[in-house]
Amino acid sequence: MHPANEASDAGRTLARFADAGLSERQIEHGDAKNLRDSALFAASSAVVFGGFQFLFAGGYLPNALLGNPNEPADATRVGLYLGLLWVLLQVIHALPARWMKPAILVATLATLPMLVPLWVIGVLLVYGYVLYFVVHADIPGPIRWSTLLIIWAGLYLGYMDVLDPLVRSRDMHGFAVLLFAAYFLKDVYYLFEKTTVYKSRTDRAPLRDFYIFFLASPFFFNPFHIKPIGYTYFHEKFLDRPKGKIALGGVGLFALGVFYLLLHAHVFSLWYEWGRAPRALTPDLIEAAKAQAALSGLSPTRLIWAEFASMPGWELLFFVYYNVVKVFLALAGNVYLIVGIIRMFGFDIKADFHFPFLARNLLEHWRRWNIYNRDFVVALIFNPIVFTLRRKLNRYLVFFIACMLTFIGGLGILVHLITTTFYVGEARFFIGIMSRTILLGFATTINIWIELAMSQNGRGRRLDEWYAARPFLNYPRHAVKILFTFTLVASIYFMQQGLTAGLSL
Structure with a gap:
């Protein structure tokens, strides 16, 4: 198959998987998004949070400086904090590239364990640097894996021997986890959008919009499941409605x-x-x-x-x-x-x-449920993996790998495990969360395979083209599919609660 046709075919399937997937130019030319700039920006944010956490935990700054972000009275202080954060980020990014990247890498490795427990940040860092070294950097294999081992050992030794006294305050520790989770998602998502190849380069969001977004961030602290809302808030084109x-x-x-x-x-x-x-x-x-x-x-x-x-x-x-x-x-x-x-x-x-309960299969349910987090993990994990492996492996295997890593790495770790850490401070719900994400990922992969096969045979063009208000009127035969999907999804949630309840004992 011609590479352009192959990319176009993959893009059409991705469009079914995530409505906010790829631009037309990306689909035609197979352009991948720049992960390195995104990781750099997220790392610089982590440096700032690590510094503030050090000041709070060490008693150099009063906890009341930030207060409770869910209380309206504290919104001004949080807004001021975010404004200072933005200024500091601009200073970091103004450094020469040869000094900026090594400095941010070292500072990130030194400060991230102050923000989240080792079992969370270890998984995040290993995943991120594996993705960077293996997929997006031309580095010899022994150097890649030696670097990863050094990173892991440094995190372990630093967390156990040096940084442990800084995280004794559980309340501030939990609040730092919340901050890191929220801004890691938002920063990475913004950089993905900023480095996306558009039809016109003038379509990129200006940095002043990101500054406004930072000042508005206190209003998006709660609830956790809409952390990437800032992406749509500033970088999606608004509809031309009065x-x-x-x-x-x-x-x-x-x-x-x-x-x-x-x-x-x-x-x-x-x-x-x-x-x-x-x-x-x-x-x-x-x-x-x-x-x-x-x-x-x-x-x-x-x-x-x-x-x-x-x-x-x-x-x-x-x-x-x-x-x-x-x-x-x-x-x-x-x-x-x-x-x-x-x-x-x-x-x-x-x-x-x-209307998530009107979905006729798990793929459609995934598109309808919590679309902000869905778009985020698809852009961060699914799209880069598909466009990296699409010419190297069988397409069905590519979609299986990408889908499973999206659910396990994106929803299981980045979204749910970090939030769980904020609540309980440990990996208590790990088995329950992973069991649910693995089941959902596997079933969604099967849906993608079916739709891909049907589209190749010319029979899948109208598989999901229907409106939420019509299923029982125009398509009564879909009622059984809707009920089955609802039962399956509800059962998976129920199973996770049962497993986590047992672990909590």
Whole structure:
């Protein structure tokens, strides 16, 4: 196959996988995005956070300088901090290239362990530098892997012997994890967009927009799952709609977010007191299981899952549905609240969720659920891997490798594990999160294979071209597919909760 046709075919498949995938020029010419500039910018941000964390943990600055980013009263201080951060980043990037890159590399390796535990940052660094050395740098193999071993050993020794006294404050440690997670995602995503090959080079976002984005960042701290919202906020072209209609739509979306949060807080949460099934994983039952296990000698996990084994099938199925809908109401409610406010000011951005429960397969569910994080991990992991390996391996194998690394590295580690670390400070939920991401990644890979095969045979052009409001009207035969997809996704979430509940004992 001609390389241009092969790239175009891969681009069409990527377009099904992520709506915000590649530009037309990238699809035709197979251009990959520049990872090195993105990693450089993210590393410079990490240097700044490491310095602030050192000052906080060492008692040189009061914790009240930043305060709680979720409190409106502290927004001014956070905005000032981000403004200073932006100025410092500009100074770093003004250095000559031959001094800037080594300095940032050394400073990053010295400060990153102050931000997140070794098991998180070790995985991130190893993944990032493997991607850099193996894929994007022409460095002999022995030097690559020797460098990685030195990095890992340095992190381990530094964290255990030198930096441990700096992270004793668990509260500030957790807050630093939140900062790092948020800005690592945003910085890398911005640089991906800034180095993308467009039809016209004037389409690139100016740096002043990124400065405005930094000042607005306190408003995007909560919730975690929309950390990359800044990408769409400033760098996606707004639709040519009248500002009045956008603002009116923002009012409606804001009201919908309030309604979802009320349902979550006053209807779904109260159901814990009404039925037996949702109580099975509450902290009270876990404590009771521990006490009973101490008397009986049985495993607390077995006692908890015995509660589920005694349920009728319909009750267990209802709890599976209940679980995923409750998660959706909490996530979508917060997103709609924030996006609604942004639209009130005339900015037409995506709402992050697009009727995810009407998806007919996991690939479509992936496109509809949490689209900001989806776009981020696709741009960071999926696209570079596909365009690097597309001429070296079988395309089905390429999509399998890219998809699995996207779910495991992107969703499992960058998104969920870092957030989990902020909450619990350890890798307690590692098995549950990884089991879910592996299952979702494998099933999504199968969907990609099917669509790729159908498109090659000329039968897949209209496979997913339908609107969310029409499935039961124009396509009643899809109702079974929708129900099956919903059940599968809900069951995977349920399985993860069960595994993590057992680990928490």
